[in-house]
Amino acid sequence: xxxxxxxxxxxxxxxxxxxxxxxxxxxxxxxxxxxxxxxxxxxxxxxxxxxxxxxxxxxxxxxxxxxxxxxxxxxxxx
Ligand code: SF4
Numbered sequence: 519x520x521x522x523x524x525x526x527x528x529x530x531x532x533x534x535x536x537x538x539x540x541x542x543x544x545x546x547x548x549x550x551x552x553x554x555x556x557x558x559x560x561x562x563x564x565x566x567x568x569x570x571x572x573x574x575x576x577x578x579x580x581x582x583x584x585x586x587x588x589x590x591x592x593x594x595x596x
Pocket of ligand 1: 538539540541542545546584585586
């Protein structure tokens with residue numbers, strides 16, 4: 519898989535939640551962000567399907583990120 523500049527795409531960054539209890543200026547604007555409801559974000563099973571499909575297209579590195587993944591209702595690190 520390549521981008522429009524013929525660079526190989528082998529890296530996927532997955533945001534598991536839009537919430538975070540910190541307010542880093544480069545990520546969270548002062549006015550805040552419109553948060554999604556629990557039913558509007560992907561379930562873990564859906565994330566898994568997307569990541570699996572991406573690996574079949576050549577993705578070899580996946581980074582789970584947020585917001586803050588640990589504030590997700592069912593944290594990945596239980
Ligand atoms: S998600 Fe990361 S960068 Fe954004 S406010 Fe939280 S800690 Fe800061």
